[in-house]
Amino acid sequence: MTKAKTGVLPVKGKQAKSGPEEITVSVGSGGEWHQTATGNQPSLTTNQGLPISDDQNSLRANPSGPTLLEDFILREKITHFDHERIPERIVHARGTGAHGFFELTQSLEKYTTAKVLTEVGEQTPLFTRISTVAGGSGSADTPRDVRGFAVKFYTKEGNWDLVGNNIPVFFIQDAIKFPDLIHAVKMEPDRGFPQAATAHDTFWDYISLTPESMHMVMWIMSDRTLPRSLRMIEGFGIHSFRLVNAAGESTFVKFHWRPKLGLQSTLWDEAVKIAGADPDFHRRDLFEAISTGDFPEWELAVQLFSQEEADAFPFDHLDSTKLIPEELVPLHVIGRMVLNRWPDNFFAETEQVAFCPSHVVPGIDFSNDPLLQGRLFSYLDTQLSRLGSPNFHQIPVNAPQCPFANHQRDGHMQMAQPAGRVSYEPNALAADSPREQPETGFYSAAVTETGAKGRIRAESFADHYSQARQFYRSQNAFEQAHITSALVFELSKVEHPHIREAMVGHLRHIEEDLAQRVASGLGMNELPQAPVAAVAVQELDTSPALRLIGKMKDTLEGRAVGILIADGSDAASIEAVKQAVATAGAKVQIIAVKIGEAKLANGSLLTIDSQLAGTPSVMFDAVAIILSSETAALLGKEAAAIDFVRDAFGHLKAIGFDKGGEALLITAAIEQDAGVIAIGNLDRFIAAAKTRQWDREACVRTLA
Ligand code: HDE
DSSP states (O other): OOOOEEEEEEOOSTHHHHSOSEEEEEEOTTSOEEEOOOTTSOOOBOTTOOBOSOSSSOOBSSTTSOBOTTOHHHHHHHHHHHTOOOOOOSSSOSEEEEEEEEEEOSOOTTTOOOGGGTSTTOEEEEEEEEEESSSOTTSOSOSSOOEEEEEEEEETTEEEEEEEESSSSOSOSSGGGHHHHHHHHSOBTTTTBOTTOOOSHHHHHHHHTOGGGHHHHHHHTSGGGSBSOGGGOOEEOOSOEEEEOTTSOEEEEEEEEEETTBOOBOOHHHHHHHHHHOTTHHHHHHHHHHHTTOOOEEEEEEEEEOHHHHHHSSSOTTOTTOOOOTTTSOOEEEEEEEEEEOOSOIIIIIITOOOOTTOOOTTEEEOOOHHHHHHHHHHHHHHHHHHOSTTGGGSTTTSOSSOOOOSOOOOTTOOOOOOSSOOSSSOSSOTTSOOOOTTTSOOOOOOOOOSOOSSOOOGGGOOOSHHHHHHHHHSOHHHHHHHHHHHHHHHHTOOOHHHHHHHHHHHHHHOHHHHHHHHHHTTOSSOOOOOOOSSOOOOOOOOGGGOSGGGBOSOOTTOEEEEEOOTTOOHHHHHHHHHHHHHTTOEEEEEESSSEEEEOTTSOEEEEOEEGGGOOGGGOSEEEEOOOHHHHHHHTTOHHHHHHHHHHHHTTOEEEEOHHHHHHHHHTTOOOOTTEEETTSHHHHHHHHTSOOGGGHHHHOOOO
16 A cells, blocks of 8 residues: 555544544545554454454455455455344344343232342343334334334343233234234235335235234224334233242233333324334434433333132133233232443344243243243244354343353354363263252243143133223223224225225124224225124223323423524523423424524524424424514425424424414414413423323314
8 A cells, every 4th residue: 555645533523532532544545544553552353363454455466457366354354244134033123122120129929939020129130122013124113013022131040031012912812823914914925015014905804804803903003003202112921921939839920011201102194204204213212312311211010810810800811812901900010120221232232132932030930821832932943043043042132141051062153162071961970060950940830731632722712802892992082083093094005895894894893883984984885794703792891091191191201392493583482492391301402494503583503403304393292483573484485394383283292482483383374272382381381292282183184
């Protein structure tokens, strides 16, 4: 390399704090930049440790000649790059995760020997990954979809993986149906679309022929599948598990995660627009919350019940399409989870983390739920194919944080180097080799199994509509309208009329009015025939705990408010809104047509956080419009500004305004209802910002 020039580059921003103050840069004869190691910087090397003199130019026969095969440095670098990807997860490919801890506040000693559930005050490290189900790893964060909620506890007695979802029930009752369900929801195989969407023929064809999925269908058509933030979703272990105590007695348990910030969802139109404005909306939100020290937190709660109590339930708790209403078996909060550390490396941790429901600890055991039983096989198998080695437990994010030892040896990518000649047991040659622990080791609950073997679906699994009805009837009028409209939207995308008709037929068993509204939304003249139900639909008591709106908290904590301003805006008004929002625990962003600085009416300069064209109001929970009358007139001609306020209005958000802001609202034909508030009345604005203006909905869109 001929060095034409050598100089020193100042390093700007964040990097400068942790990294070197200056980087030495030399410019090669071809104009490319070289960064050369100084005394305290590490050498760039190959994977074999060979120092590299030039990482910008491959080895060529002469300045304009061919590249030589001999260039082992080029080949090593490119070969590694070619193998950078591993197979993405078959389901739940799109996800994000973080480290944190679980702290037990209530001992379950009466029920289990598991230390993680008995040692009050202990903090157990954990890694949590939250995902969508249907889309590929590059899909957007906000499609209508179930969210996976998987937690790996690194306990003193081995890893415990609680691999759940944000919905407490599932589509199917038996694991053997899972590949068909997933094939139906994923991209259609002949055309390769739609990505991350249930609104297509194969999904609804399968669902219409799978009545057991009707309860789950009610949940996925609700706004639960449109979360505002991953910090604002619940998590459920879904299946019944068993806790086993020191006397060997077992108790059934269901696990629930409840977000400290309460539940929040977006509206469908909003979720669709967020996907365009910021496909990483949820991932970014989690990253920003953790990196600014606003650590997401959930309570862990359990429902505990005996076999005798289960026998009296009007459903079978081993059926994953059923839930146990909180009103029937109350929730006991036993601890909290805090996510407080973002991974160093997305691939190494979030991508390579391998959850398996079969990872349990002594004192936790499985139930006979046939869906869970199938999962006990599936996850280990999928990790072998995804991570390519039976040694995937050695990857740091997967490795237990307690000592582990056995006689399993070798295999692809073995990282451990066990010494000695003994790799079997029993043995009398190595006194220090690992041995069984009859007292404290894992044991299964001693359950007696009787009955004839066969491919059988229990009769107690036959009721497919009662809990679907219970869920629908438990929702308020707004929630019911969203479910109904979601069904109309989804089925309107289905090309085959017989699938639409079959679905509306099922809905008749859930609620005649629901079926009627969906049929009318789909332009059907007559209600189709309902299919024969295997058993009569039961009238179960409604369960207010199943409502989403009921679980929203009256708070702005963890959320965001956007203030649209321009040159000439009033500094005091902006400051007052900023203060009030910050006091309420939310973030503020200042938006203007251009980034840089705005010159306010009093001559002061204000830094703009985001450009209007790239920051629609879907990014915020509420907005304030603070403008001079001149800039309001200019913005009235700006499509992005009109969309900003119209969308905020259409998405039922609070809108604060000053005199100039009001002029923009008038241009955008925004009616001043109870949620459109002069910012002179800041308390009212903040109170309205905490919620949605549900009553406005009837004025802005036609729901089914
Ligand atoms: Fe999964 N599921 N699943 N699943 N699942 C996977 O494992 C499977 C089910 C869930 O963030 C896969 O590592 C079968 C229910 C989550 O890494 C795979 C059945 C629930 C995640 C698999 C189910 C879940 C997965 C794909 C029917 C809620 C993401 C990649 C019996 C309780 C975990 C992988 C992560 C991932 C199989 C049903 C939750 C293929 C066979 C019910 C949160 O093994």
